[in-house]
Amino acid sequence: MEPADPTAAASGPRPPLAVISALVGIAAATPYLGNGPVWDDHSLITDGLAQLPAGALPELLTRPVGGGAAGQGYYRPVAMVTLALVGRLGVPAVHALAALCHAATAAVLSRWIGVWAVVFAAHPLLGEQLGWASALPDALALSLGLGAAAAATRPGPGRAAAVLLAFTALLSKEVAVVLVPAAGLLAGVDRRGGAALGLGIALGLALRLGFGAAGDWDLEGKLGLAPLALASAWSLPVLPFPVDPLRDLHTLGAGRVALGFAVLAAALLFALRAPRGRAAAGLLLFVGGPALALPPTLHGWLAAERYAVPALLGLLCLLPAARSPGRPALLLLAAPLALALHAPRARVWAGDVPLFTAAVEAAPDSAYAWRFLGEARAIEGDLGGAAEAFGEAFTRSGEGRQERARLVEALVRAGAPAAALEIAENGPTEGLEADELAWWAAAADGAGQPARARALLAPLAGPGGWAGPAFVPALAARLGLAPAASPAADRVPQLAPGEPPL
DSSP: OOOSSHHHHHHOOOHHHHHHHHHHHHHHHGGGTTOOOOTTHIIIIITTGGGSOGGGGGGGGSSOSSSHHHHTTOOOHHHHHHHHHHHTTOHHHHHHHHHHHHHHHHHHHHHHHTTHHHHHHHOGGGHHHHHOGGGHHHHHHHHHHHHHHHHHTSSTHHHHHHHHHHHHHHTTOTTHHHHHHHHHHHHTOOHHHHHHHHHHHHHHHHHHHHTTOOOOOOOTTTGGGHHHHHHHHHHTTTOOOSOOSSOBGGGOOHHHHHHHHHHHHHHHHHHHHSOHHHHHHHHIIIIIHHHHTHHHHHHHTBOOGGGGHHHHHHHHHHSOOOOOOOHHHHHHHHHHHHHHHHHHHHHHTTSHHHHHHHHHHHOTTOHHHHHHHHHHHHHTTOHHHHHHHHHHHHHHTTSOHHHHHHHHHHHHHTTOHHHHHHHHHTSOOSSOBHHHHHHHHHHHHHTTOHHHHHHHHGGGEETTEEOSSTTHHHHHHHTTOOOOSSOOOSBOOOOOTTSOOO
């Protein structure tokens, strides 16, 4: 396999530039270091992995990440064990590890793409990976994957290290399937080095299949949105603003889609003039990275910023070689620039409310963004603000069922049961969950309609107690209801509007 850039290979590693790249990476990560948990960090890390007893850690090595059809597609034992161990020290410790991974990635890249590694280290698109502790698998896979390729260029023990690093990269996140071979092309590894990388990936894939990681993604009717998802990933390296953790495919503007395909065209033109190995690596990252992320992107309708990081790296690989200016000047300019770019992003990732407020500001027509903002406000005790946000989500979703249920609950909790009852009475009555029926009953009770509340609660009674939220037994007792002799049901028959349950 020929080197991606013959001149770079001939000159060998450039430690000063590697040090500068690493320092710029640290500067970019610094604003995030003190941030606490946000979004999935609560359930995945602080209330989940960090609470596992030591005896339960081996179980993380033998099962997919989460339950459900989609969760079965995630087998990331290295990342999960790391989060479980480092998470015990707190989320800031996870941010510190992500910062070290980012600095190491930038340093290794400097050997292959020169000064463009400094651009990668400072780029604001890395904000999600640095600011969201749950994105540590991305940072691990990237640093381990590039480290595997660097090790594969060295004979003897280096090849053994390459096998191990490629293996652990894939067991950190699936994107290593693209990262490792692309890094091998960039590094210009020989056949034996390539075989070592291939063996590491093959072992990881075998283990993944052996433990049943095979996601059943819900992609029906969504494949037509694949061009939009790809265009979003291709546009973000050029236009990473505004900050939007919930880049809803429903609300992507035509301008961003057009920019994405324009960047694709430019990347193809750059590839024609790049050295063959570097061109192959760049295109594999630019196209393959976002393509590999299509199942989760389409399943959740969300084009996450971290899914675009391989596209950014691929684009930098394809750009013409740039001669480094005076290195002290480069450091003086790049480190403050990284701080300036990432400081406002760090404020966005400082908490759930600022995070989802930014999502609403970036995409005010997104029902997803408004619903997540409502959830964040509710957790912080701002019940009126939560009800307002859920109302916006309800309107923008076309009066979707999930948004309706959250709005009814929020209005009851905010002290507006009459408004909640009106919304519930005008909604669907078929196949209702126990929680939906319970909050409907609570709205009726609060609005002064105890008979209606009793009728709504009756189907939730069973010999072992009551189905639904924790407040149901107390509400039923106050209304004079007792558990029935038949099992409680999570779903109730279809109701006519305004009529009690059957």
